[in-house]
Amino acid sequence: MRYILFTLLLLSITFADSLEIYPRSAKMKSGSSIHFSVVATDQDGNMYTPQGINWIASYGNVRGGMYTAPSQHGNYTVTARWRGYTATANIKIKRPQNTIKSIVITPRNQKVEINRGVYFKAIAYDHYNREVPLRAAKWWADGGKIDQNGYYRASYRPGRYTVWVQDTYSGLKASTSVEIFRKVVQPPRLHHIAITPRNQRIGVGAYVQLKAIGYDSYNRPVSFTPKWWCDGGTVSANGYYQAPNRPGYYKVWVQDNYGIKTSTTVEVIRSTIPHNPPSHGSHIYKIVITPRNQRIAVGKGVYLKAIAYDKYDRVVNFRGKWWCDGGTINENGYYQAGYKPGTYTVWVQDNRSRVKASTNVTILRNTVPPYNPPQHGGKARIEVTHWDVNKGNLFSRSRVRVKFTVHGKKAHKVALFGIYPTGKVVELRSASCSNGENLHFREKYSYNISRLELRVYNSWDKEIAKYSGSGR
Template identity: 30%
Template sequence: MRFVRFCACAAVVTVACGGRRDAPVISLTIAPATATVDAGGSQRFIARVTGADLPVAWSLAEGAGAGSIAADGTYTAPLTAGAYHLIARAGDLSASAVVTVGAVSISIAPASANVTSGGSLQLQASVTGAADAGVLWSMRESGAGTVDSSGRYTASQAPGVYHVIATSRADPSRSAAAAITVLPQPPTAVNIFPPIAALEPGQSVRFTAAVAGSQDAAVSWSADGGTIDANGLYVAPQTPGRYTIVAVSHADASKRATAEVDVGAGIAVAISPAAVQIEEGVQQRFIAAANGSDTRVTWSLAEAAGGTVDANGLYTAPRGPGTFHVVATSVADPSHSIAAAVTVIVPAVSVTLTPAAITIRPGANLHFTAAAVGAADTRLQWASDCCASIAQDGSFTAPAAPGTYHLIARSGHRSRGRHAGGRRSHRLHRVPSRHHLVGPGRRAGRQHFERRVPGPVRSRRHLPCHRHR
């Protein structure tokens, strides 16, 4: 038997319609398609070619004024705001992207301020719409002071209104101004320490002076008894008495301060003022110093009902007249003390009430105001008699029935006078009348106000509370 081997080979052929193959689709895109870029800032754009391996070339539709674009698609914006178009080309294909460049703006904070002559102020500038947020500082007016690169302004010595300018470094055409008002230096104030001293004849004490409101802290010293040198070292005279030390500002000779020195054999404590007259409830500051290295004192009152005095010598007068004594006692030697006499007086007090006269109808609302004049305690208490009522804030609602009513404002201040119990009162009367208005009058030492409330003629009758006192 004979065997025969066969080999077979197969091929698959795809025949397109018409006998042609389709060409690949080639496209070009840019990402991002739109972007917003600060003036002077940059943005990277990517161009993608699909379906072919083609090189990409970049350009700007608006030319050089639109900024610049590198071969790798990095775009640098111009300083001029606007909308610009980036073009990418690959072969016969092209694509575009839109770039918006915002306007540069700048602001200064604070936009206005007051500075004393020679003083300084820190300013802050804010730049938006630019990649470079730096600014350049300058002054608009000559002689207006100086401003450094950080925006710190130092005022001129001459008062006036000046302008600090911040200019954008990215876009020099953009700037902002702050208006600075330079004020004169405040009046110079001089203080002396210690304000009072007690010395034996020939003893010494050093005074110091502090000058406020001026860069010149120098003072000149003088004394009406004893001697004092340029450094404030005072030497007491041999003659006993109270002497005054004066420190005068070198910057402003009209500004000065004084201290008092009590000189005498056996004087251990000095106090100022030595005597004073004040109204009840008013405060008075006393100063005192003991002789020796420890000048501290403690404060007390000679009379139990003489008011109060705190550890710093601040005295508060009691309620009621009289003569009282504030005592300063040496801490180093409690056997030495001195007293200041305080005469407390009671001022004349009057109470005013508004409105003084008015006509209203039953049920109407009205607000009264009252004031205690001449009283340390200005608080008032409101009251009424019979059928009317008034709130403590002075709000009044007229009763339904026409009649005469009395409203009273009493001062809590105690005063010796013709008013019983030391109270001041104002009375408001309401009488049945349709049109008549009666003004204020006086009776028995009280101020009367009449308030007439119109009502129906048939309702006019005297109520039990219709009375004159």
């Protein structure tokens, strides 16, 4: 009985004779997948599917017979092992078209002011240095935040940081550096000088009063001590020019103490020019607007002056009509900027002769805060060194960041107020202060607020100083 039972057990055990894998070879593209199956054959020629197969890939990923091709092209193998038997399939990975070989970030090595932004773009090239699409770009950076469109927003911490981009499909990546710096607002410094009136035409022995106006790099007027000289005739320290008795073209220069200078040309002619002063009804030959080509912040204002001249370049009194295509301007030449940045034109015209002149005004979203010169004898004053406004929108609140110094022995408290177009005033933040103290406010406020004000109070809550700025 024992012999018979042992014989039956031996007959029930199946021994494999071979192991086959299907398909035995395949051609694939990078990233594609294929399923391999394994069939075992016993000694009697019976075929069955074995269980517990160990899968091995020379390169790529295989799990449960499912093989995913890698991004690198080449020839690879997939091997199935079971009970000492092995079966191998050959895989050929084709080189995909438009394969990315390198990535370049542009612009490179940017300098960005704190809390400002810059757009980066990633450009991919193939093996023939042809530009190819980069459809799977992943951005990240330190020192700030960057979205998946390449927009980098700098933090408040100055320094040198790195921006990366990677093609998640091929694994290639590139980087560039970005330097975050803190912009220091300096008091106005003379940048250029303008002489008015320019290119005069006067008779021999006649005279003309010249005026020199200094401007900083933001076209804000700056006072300076002019030094006049000329190559013909005489000019006084006040710009009073006397023509020589010889006709011709002569240069008149003006310079400050640091070497910044400019010049104008005076044409001296022999023809007689009336010596009597021009009357109000004299014929107007031209009109000049000064200062020209101004740059101001949204909501700010600037005074423009129109000077009329007759054909002898003598100043003529007139009453002009002002108008503009952006912002508002009154009859006295005071221009009030709107809240839409851009370059606009301002005109003035003489109602009688129809002679007109024009100049450009550029409205900026953020400009350098106006310089507040020291004031003596006042109760207090506010010196603003940084004024940064982000207008926000209907879905995100507006934000203001301001740095300032309070001057005044009676200063006790400072508050930041928001003012609506209707005149409603709300307090955004307040803090105690003292003479010479540096303060920093960073607050969010409603999108509808159009103006912001800093107010300083004494210990009896009486306002002793105020600074007003645009809220949008």
